[in-house]
Amino acid sequence: MKNFKFPLIFLLAALVNSCTKDVDFNQIDDANIHASYIVTLVHFDLEANKFLDEINQEMNWTSDVIAAKISTESQKYLEKVEFTIITENSFDREFLINVIFFDENQIPIYQLNPTITIQPNSSSTKTIIIPQSDIDFIYKAKYFGFNIEMPPRVDGGVLSGNETYKLNLKSSVELFFNYRKI
């Protein structure tokens, strides 16, 4: 019988001792995984003729639109959206760029704030943030409009179309996610 003792005691001790140290699975409610992703966005290179009509008359604005539906799968995790806009302007004119979100009926629902103001003969980098309270508009939008306004010169001068001016814009967006309750 003594042969039984050691292995049985060992087994019983192991089995009886089987337990767990303190764990708290409710901690998962406090888990936050912050990750951010950079996505390249729009860019353009506009020359003076983009601001002239068919009869070479100066136009004070031009626009373009992107039709895109953003999937809502990521919406509950998205906390902040930060646009980076880099501009180079060799025009001796100021530009104002408005980015407007439209719904499926092409009705404006949101506008990036502030308006992107580009000074004459300048290079700049700007950051525009969409706060969490406004993120819903990104997912509601079906069209993203880009309106470029070129206010008239104070001295009344206009573009002729022979200028070599360029307005260059580059952009990206950083999406800040917080994966809660994974």
Added chain:
Amino acid sequence: MRKILFLSFLVFSFGYSQNKQVLYDFNGLPQTLLLNPGSKVTNKYHVGIPLLSQISLQAGFTGFSAYDIFADNGIPINDKIRAAVNNFGKSEFVTINEQLEILSGGFELPNKSYLSFGYYQEFDFLAKIPKDVIDLFYEGNTIIDRRYSIKKLSSRANLLGVLHVGLTKKINKKWQVGARAKIYSSVLNASTKNNSGNFYLKNGNLNIYNQHLDNVNFSLQTSGVVLNDQNEITPSYVKSNFLFGGSLGLGIDLGFTHQLKKQWVVTGSILDLGFIYNTKNVESYNVKGNFQVEGLQLVFDPNNPQKYWEEIKSDFDEDIILDTINSNYISFRPVKLNGAISYSFGRSYDYCRFLIDADSYLNKVGFQMFSTFGAVHSYIAGTFFYERKLSKKVSTKLTYTIDPFSFANLGAGLSMQLGPVNTYLAVDNLLNLSNLYDSKSASIQLGFNIIVHHKN
């Protein structure tokens, strides 16, 4: 694409066969014949209790344990998650394996060979997760030129029924050999392997950033997962596929026991040398190509409005080709190798000091090796063991295993014969019994058999 993502998730959520180091060559149990068809069997016959003759569960994750994340130790969970991510190896793997013996039996033939047979159901899964995928999820992609690769991303999942019959034959006093033929009936199979591709961000020329998908080559084979219009997942569908209505395959196990010297024994086996020809509801996918994008170039031409989004989607679809293939394919079972050398000692005497059995010893010590290899992942484990016959009816085995999950995996087995009824239990990771949550792997096998031995 969404279907592929779903299937990929499915693949990365299912298993794989593992080491049964405690059960291997343990006390002549009938189930040891499934680990080595050349094992020594001294029974006259055996019958497994249906559905209860072997219940086997194994699971493991090399990355981190539940305790690493959920320990109630005052450290904020987010810090613990960060530590777990930082300690994540270049790639870690997760396995789950479940086996349920439905029927089993065996008997000694007139020529003293032992014929054993049965049917078991098995579900196994392995997924190899590269750190790049974790980093991309956990940190994002904001580091310029940081390449996130899917090169080590691979996985396999299989749910199948196995009908088997084996023969163990003693050739001479020194050699005993055995073989087992298997027919596999697969309910579902999915695998992805040999993937490649990098995702990264670079400084751009036309725009601030240029995003790249380079050398993408991802393949996913499935059978029995994507059902055709005639099939639904119903109990009768699953039952039919288990019982040879599924994709069929053949396999063989081979094994031996060699009496090196009177007290020295060498054993070895190779298991699941076989394949499944996947023919039922087969759907496979291959995604291949290179893609880069610097963003959308606006042209501000009101007379010619551009479909920017459609164009970029079209470019993506042209550059990254998704092929859906419905051809039958062959999947190989992960092959398992077992080997052991043991030394027996200690005689058994009765109360009058007479030798009870000249051929048996009370103690056995030795070393076992286990290895599994397949296209998805291979690994090796080493085990020191001590087996002790406490009486004619009770045997125990203690094991110390070094494997990819742990350098100190202590296991124990107990086999008891109560009349003709045999019951056994094999568990490992005993050192973690004091804190199960801290264990990176665990396994248990238990079962009941009717075993009738020869009368002495």
